Amino acid sequence: MLDMGGMPTYSEGIMQVRFTPEEEARLAEIATQEGMDPEELVKDAALRLLEGDAQFRAGVRKGLEQADRGEFIEEEEMDARVKRMFQP
Numbered sequence: 001m002l003d004m005g006g007m008p009t010y011s012e013g014i015m016q017v018r019f020t021p022e023e024e025a026r027l028a029e030i031a032t033q034e035g036m037d038p039e040e041l042v043k044d045a046a047l048r049l050l051e052g053d054a055q056f057r058a059g060v061r062k063g064l065e066q067a068d069r070g071e072f073i074e075e076e077e078m079d080a081r082v083k084r085m086f087q088p
Helices: 021-034 038-068 075-085
Strands: 009-011 014-016
Antiparallel strands (some): 009 014
16 A cells, blocks of 8 residues: 555555655656556565665675675776776
């Protein structure tokens, strides 16, 4: 259930997210363009955001663990990796 007004609440397994009329209109517009129901659009976007954030946090934790163990790469290698990431 997606409730479009007031403050966010969570109870009994149903989360409600409230939007201003302007936000609701924008969501409806985007959902229409994508051929989706606004509720499904919001669910999909929220889950993708959370999954991406979880992956980022896991990568940061892994990097910190490696740094704690003294596992570093040289600056030149890092520069080369970044350069490869942005090559077409």
